[in-house]
Amino acid sequence: MKIFYSETHRQHEPPFEVFDGGLRVPYLENPDRMHRILNALRDVDWADMHAPTDFGLDPLLAVHDSEYLDFLASAWTEWLATHPKDPSTLLPATFALRRHPHKPKSLLGRAGYYIMDLSGCIVAGTYEAALASANCALSAAESVANGESAAFGLCRPPGHHAGKDYAGGYCFINNAAVAANWLSQKARSQKGRVAVLDVDYHCGNGTQDIFYDRDDVLTISIHADPNHEYPSYMGYADERGAGQGLGFHHNFPLPAGTDDDAYLKTLEQALQNIREFDPKYLVISAGMDIYADDPLGTIKVTTAGIGEIAEQIASLKIPTTIIMEGGYANEMLGKNMLEFLLPFV
Numbered sequence: 302m303k304i305f306y307s308e309t310h311r312q313h314e315p316p317f318e319v320f321d322g323g324l325r326v327p328y329l330e331n332p333d334r335m336h337r338i339l340n341a342l343r344d345v346d347w348a349d350m351h352a353p354t355d356f357g358l359d360p361l362l363a364v365h366d367s368e369y370l371d372f373l374a375s376a377w378t379e380w381l382a383t384h385p386k387d388p389s390t391l392l393p394a395t396f397a398l399r400r401h402p403h404k405p406k407s408l409l410g411r412a413g414y415y416i417m418d419l420s421g422c423i424v425a426g427t428y429e430a431a432l433a434s435a436n437c438a439l440s441a442a443e444s445v446a447n448g449e450s451a452a453f454g455l456c457r458p459p460g461h462h463a464g465k466d467y468a469g470g471y472c473f474i475n476n477a478a479v480a481a482n483w484l485s486q487k488a489r490s491q492k493g494r495v496a497v498l499d500v501d502y503h504c505g506n507g508t509q510d511i512f513y514d515r516d517d518v519l520t521i522s523i524h525a526d527p528n529h530e531y532p533s534y535m536g537y538a539d540e541r542g543a544g545q546g547l548g549f550h551h552n553f554p555l556p557a558g559t560d561d562d563a564y565l566k567t568l569e570q571a572l573q574n575i576r577e578f579d580p581k582y583l584v585i586s587a588g589m590d591i592y593a594d595d596p597l598g599t600i601k602v603t604t605a606g607i608g609e610i611a612e613q614i615a616s617l618k619i620p621t622t623i624i625m626e627g628g629y630a631n632e633m634l635g636k637n638m639l640e641f642l643l644p645f646v
């Protein structure tokens with residue numbers, strides 16, 4: 302299996318985050334996560350590692366707001382220029398309620414407009430890391446478009462919480478959405494469509510936001526009930542798409558304690574939605590924080606359960622681009638990711 306990975310992610314390592322009202326060190330979404338997965342991949346003979354191709358900004362601008370990308374590109378330089386005494390990380394202290402129309406000129410004002418929570422810390426290498434991560438996703442998508450049955454974008458930072466014009470949940474550029482949109486352009490000439498299935502523990506709110514009014518990209522997210530879990534304001538079952546996209550988005554919120562059997566029953570409903578849509582390409586947002594011992598999770602899926610989930614998805618036999626999202630039980634992250642990839646090899 303072709304796997305696309307870039308060491309550039311190491312440039313994004315915020316010194317802390319604020320979580321549940323306290324300071325958390327280290328930042329939970331840290332470079333060690335990639336180290337664990339790479340170590341596991343070294344033990345198998347099917348991992349065909351590649352550096353990503355640079356696709357430029359056009360595929361990113363096709364799903365993200367250009368002023369938002371400008372903000373990501375210049376935020377750190379502006380931060381150093383305006384706050385030279387405390388440059389450790391750019392993190393806003395106020396957050397925009399988007400029901401108000403004004404976008405302020407100050408950097409911190411814009412940061413509060415474009416960042417939805419306290420995990421969206423920007424440091425010197427955040428933008429470069431996010432670009433490289435998106436290129437890993439695009440490179441995996443390209444190899445699937447060129448005939449591979451599956452490919453893996455080993456992306457960091459993750460992407461599925463990043464919307465058209467906002468960062469959050471450790472995410473800055475929505476890798477899965479960028480890949481899915483790129484594939485949808487490829488599929489269009491062949492009258493084909495694309496489905497995105499998000500199995501991360503958290504709702505893929507950014508992916509939902511980006512494709513909400515489109516009928517050519519089906520988006521499905523299976524996740525912890527947002528009544529009790531991040532991202533709190535999206536991910537409810539009655540969110541079904543809008544306009545032309547009505548009926549082309551599905552959320553499957555799950556209660557805390559959901560085990561392998563209950564998860565697989567819900568997955569079967571999602572897979573039935575995908576079969577009916579009959580996409581030419583499938584993109585998976587693969588978050589391993591559904592694992593029972595994940596420090597952020599309350600769902601109780603085992604390592605064997607992760608393998609069974611992947612087995613069921615692979616049985617669709619649709620060319621599949623797998624995108625790395627969350628997963629914070631670092632000591633098991635390599636093993637869990639291998640288990641997920643194996644049915645696609």
Ligand SMILES: [Zn+2]
Nearest residue numbers: 501502503627
């Ligand atoms: Zn997650």
